[in-house]
Amino acid sequence: MRVRDELRMNVNQQPHMASPYGQPQPGYQGYPQPGYGGGHVPSGYPAQYAPYNGPGAAYQQGPPQGCSPYASFPSKTLATNLVSDLSSSSPLDLGVRGPPTSGAPSVSGAQSYSQFGQGETQNGPPPMGAPPQSPPVSQPYTAGAVNLSGAQPPYSQQFGAPPVSMQHMTNQMASMQVGSTAPSPAGQGYAPPSVSQAAMSAPYTPAAPPTFPPASTAPSQPPPTEAVARAPPHSYYGAPPPAQHPFPNAFSSTGPTQPQAPPPVSPQSFPQAPPVSQPPFSTAQVPPGPTQSYGGPLPPTQPSFSRPLLPTSQPSTFPAGPPPTSTPSQLPGVMQPQPPVSQPSPYHSGPPPTSTGFPPQVGAPPRPPFAGMQGPPMASQGPPMASQGPPLASQGPPMAQANHVPPTQPGMPPGPINASLSGPPPQLGMLGYPPQQNGAFGQVRGPHPGYTGPYPGQPNYGAPPAAPAAAPPALKRLDPDSIPSPIQVIEDDKANKGSEPFTTGVRGQAPPLVTTKFQVKDQGNASPRYIRCTAYNIPCNSDMAKQSQVPLAAVIKPLAPLPPDETPPYLVDHGESGPIRCNRCKAYMCPYMQFIEGGRRFQCGFCSCVTEVPPHYFQHLDHTGKRVDCYDRPELSMGSYEFTATVDYCKNNKIPQPPAFIFLIDVSYNAVKNGMVGIICQELKTLLDYLPRENPDVESNIRVGFVTYNKVLHFYNVKASLAQPQMMVVSDVADMFVPLLDGFLVNVSESRVVIESLLDQIPEMFADTRETESVFGPVIQAGLEALKAADCAGKLFVCHSSLPIAEAPGKLKNREDKKLVGTDKEKSLFQPQVSFYNTLAKECVAQGCCVDLFLFPNQYVDVATLGVVPTSTGGSIYKYTYFQASSDQERFLNDLRRDVQKQVGFDALMRVRTSTGIRATDFFGSFYMSNTTDVELAGLDCDKTVTVEFRHDDKLSEETGALMQCAVLYTSCSGQRRLRIHNMAVNCCSQLADLYRNCETDTIINFFAKYAYRSVLGSPIKNVRDSLVNQCAQILACYRKNCASPSSAGQLILPECMKLLPVYLNCVLKSDVLQPGADVSLDDRAYLRQLVSTLDVSESHVFFYPRLLPLQKLDVMSMSLPVAVRNSEERLSRGGVYLLENGLNIFLWVGVNAQQELLQNIFGTPAFGQIDPNMTSLPALDNPFSKRLREIIESFRAQRSRYMKLMVVKQEDKLELIFKHFLVEDKSNNGGASYVDFLCHMHKEIRQLLS
Secondary structure (H helix, E strand, C coil): CCCCCEEEEEECCCCCCCCCCCCCCCCCCCCCCCCCCHHHCCCCCCCCCCCCCCCCCCCCCCCCCCCCCCCCCCCCCCCEEEECCCCCCCCCECCCCCCCCCCCCCCCCCCECCCCCHHHCCCCCCCCCCCCCCCCCCCCCCCECEECCCCCCCCCCCCCCCCCCHHHHHHHHHHCCCCCCCCCCCCCCCCCCCCCHHHHCCCCCCCCHHHCCCCCCCCCCCCCCCCECCCCCCCCCCCCCCCCCCCCCCCCCCCCCCCCCCCCCCCCCCCCCCCCCCHHHCHHHCCCHHHHHCCCCCCCCCCCCCCCCCCCCCCCCCCCCCCCCCCCCCHHHHCCCCCCCCCCCCCCCCCCCCCCCCCCCCCCCCCCCCHHHCCCCCCCCCCCCHHHCCCCCCCCCCCCHHHCCCCCCCCCCCCCCCHHHCCCCCCCCCCCCCCCECCECCCCCCCCCCCCCCCCCCCCCCCCCCCHHHCCCCCCCCCHHHCECHHHHHHHHHHHHCCCCEECCCCCCCCCCCCCCCCEECCCCCCCCCEEECECEEECCHHHHHHHCCCCEEEECCCCCCCCCCCCCCEECCHHHCCCECCCCCCECCCCCEEEHHHCEEECCCCCCEEECCHHHCCCECCCCCECCHHHCHHHHCCEEEEECCHHHCHHHCCCCCCEEEEEEECCHHHHHCCHHHHHHHHHHHHHHHCCCCCCCCCCCCEEEEEEECCCEEEEECCCCCCCCEEEEECCHHHCCCCCCCCCCEECCCCHHHHHHHHHHHHHHCCCCCCCCCCCHHHHHHHHHHHHHHCCCEEEEEEECCCCCCCCCCCCCCCCCHHHCCCHHHHHHHCCCCCHHHHHHHHHHHHCEEEEEEECCCCCCCHHHHCHHHHHCCCCEEECCCCCHHHHHHHHHHHHHHHHHCCEEEEEEEEEEECCCEEEEEEECCCECCCCCCEEEEEEECCCCEEEEEEECCCCCCCCCEEEEEEEEEECCCCCEEEEEEEEEEEEECCHHHHHHCECHHHHHHHHHHHHHHHCCCCCHHHHHHHHHHHHHHHHHHHHHHCCCCCCCCEEEEEHHHCCHHHHHHHHHCCCCCCCCCCCCHHHHHHHHHHHCCCCHHHHHHHHCCEEEEHHHCCCCCCCCCCCCCCCHHHCCCCCEEEEECCCEEEEEECCCCCHHHHHHHHCCCCHHHCCCCCCCCCCCCCHHHHHHHHHHHHHHHHCCCCCEEEEEECCCCCHHHHHHCCCCCCCCCCCCCHHHHHHHHHHHHHHHHC
């Protein structure tokens, strides 16, 4: 049995399969969402990529063979055909390949994958004379190859005649085969509009959608292996779909079919209903309301046949507004979703703008007031697909036509009329995507020769009413459901790897994804909770590594917390002689050491040096050459363990003192007025009882001290023998010193009374302060001096509120200049404005002084500069912009509690050793390096990661593989010096196919993000973005060239384990650091840049691709969560409630038509209008749904290193702009491309590299 290794997609050539946007279901229509739909915000941002003009000059629009005109999803070329194995993938022949593991067996026999020979491709619809042909209905939808563009080989398939009657159509669909009669006049791929067609869908009535699991696993159709996102039909969110024609979007052509002449449209559209046998793509999939989102309400005339639905792994419905990413927008142009001008930054530096509307896009007619009307009407709304220009094949949702609302056609059942339809149809380009013409992305062409504007026989379809000339003959678009779905991949991994424990004994075995819950059994390699690699099969030589461009890196989280069912690393004590090590390379004893000569010596697995075994460590070997006590010693049988370090491993050869925590609190005017001072003083009274300790039954021996400051510093003597605390003021901030030694750092239990008295007095002492200026550099110097005086390591908790403009070392000026954004000088905004803090950070590291910074800014505070010390010492930065006690207190206190209580090591030194052939060359994270090998961390907590990049310095061997050992020397919170060791062995390969079979995309993206975020310090952001796109294209082009079987250039072929690389990379490119919206402050960008540098893989995954759960599908009787939906507006249902988490925030999005019972259970009110959008916590109601939802939110918060504030977002409310920023598959307001468009752009880049 072959393992499927790649996914192929015909990206440019397929007919539009089911459109994701179905006709709005009754009840959802009139979705007046202002600007709801990622892509149609006002434009004004330059397109990110040049227009994608398709594969070559010529571009045939006909459906690839194998696409059934009637099937809404038939074998879309687009659809990725799964290729079973590197060797077996023959993109051109869908039928022969054998059914994709995930797809239905192909019924139609082998067919060549493309319809025209290279020379025959043509742009636009085929000449009128050519008999159009329809692909067989029955061809199963094979996921695997996406044909992005490009000519296809000749297309010989016969198409059946158009059904003449409803019955005929039903029969055809049922048998899944097309009669071999003459090609239908409609043109290939277009269902001939027969009058009866409208009814045709009636026979197949989809079951109530709710019965389908939302996610990709519809029973009726196995999930595509490649994760091509096709999900089973999803249930409608919120409510059963209103009655709708069975295939609502399945065939647009049936929509207003005109009984008269079929539109001579280009063959690709398959407007017809999907064969019955393909339920997965049936209408049910289309979530109701959303469908219309595309563009606006669907024209009344088109009842349910709006476009084909997308089978995606998530429900496709999209409330209103053009579906962002999925829209086929032209790749290039598309990228510019215009940001709503007012969009508040998600992390937010300013209060969200009040208006929700987006200004009209440039050049677009004013947008009707209703979102529903938002973009051009969906294709579905537009003329039936057929008429729409070549359907999807070329277009995703056919956008171009989507712009006009067709008049009702005779014979069609009237579709639900959208209230929002009143108003002129939006014109091309309104969606935020440039008009697409003729399938060429971005290229606007006049009507195809032979067509005079509107297609004959159709009343002005095909062109916007006002400008017939612009009518795009064909729009090429990828169906979002035919491209790899992150949700499908996540769910497949959970199903395949979530049930069995992951044992680490097999070298080079890739672990389950970070989104899968699994148990780890350490059998000689470190758990993936400690180390994740970008590749578990690395190239044997540097030439191969350069050719593939796959980064070789490991994301290491040395003190990662483990779930309760896993054992923490054992502590090994070898006595006064210390840990056993290799004499040459100094690697520590581990399972890779080979004992020889009866156990008297061992050979190092890293450098092959032979070392004597100390007498006290000697043990005999068994018949296999292993020590008899191998399984009794963690260091010989496990991947992770700790050694007790001897005095030789201590600074100055002295056993360290227990660490200290010093709280430094800003008491300037802003800090007192916003309530921060009172809140922190009140909290510390109880928090000090929870200082970190190793044994919960023993009191912590960490000492504490307190300082307050504005322009001067106030030190407090809280010695136990005092009746009241004493304050000592240091006003000479230019030469900082600590005015007292005895009584500053004290034991909490001994001085509790005095400490509580101090904490009660501080808010009162400064309640009437008028001092608005503050210092910052001297504050850190004061803490550092106190630790030096006590001769111990420790952590400073600095709570600060404003730019330090008072005269003192480290004084800063306001340098926020938005005019530099987008220029070559932008990088200076990420660099510290003075060198003072770099020098101070170096001193802090030398002392083991870690700094955690809590910022409460109301304006610019220069996070790029203030963050230098925290990020160089292993500290953290927390930012609460516009802090308000009522809404932000909970978040701040939870962050503070976790920061004070979490496991932390001090004065840490980390070194990564590798076996001969590779070496660690680059490091990313919050640390300081004084040489090229030692990573110095004043503090190392359980959330911090260090990412290490490796390069070849010699050849590796497939037999021995490659080894790495991460050793971290640190002082525990009890003052004990320890060594934590993590070992990892990976395979080596001489074949590129083996490398591509064993990569981990989430880790690659974590590395790329950190690499890019660091690069902005020295390179223009455009260069950074371009280099990311180029490296990703090189990775995929190398696979295509060296590992995939030969196939049409129009196919995009992705390695199975990297099929999500484009969607995730696009999320990184669209992030606020690399592509900021107008409302993202420089401080927010600097904060996020520093935050991402230390994220582990699970947190970077949810940060770049947030988790979106449909709560209307929550089963309160089950402990499992509903299957997530893809991050696109078209997946939202007006009748649903969704929970989105990104690691920093939790959003609860409420659709305007959400069921009253659902609202009552969650908010305690059945009325949408009575929900308070300012609530930051849900009411504790006495019903199972409320309890389960609150448990879910708390469990999400427990998984993240920062407390996620809850924000309730009502559909069409001003906060929705912030929420939509995280629907990352859509075009973003700041000009970021949609997933579909970026995939097309990547395909273009790959083709350029290959040519």
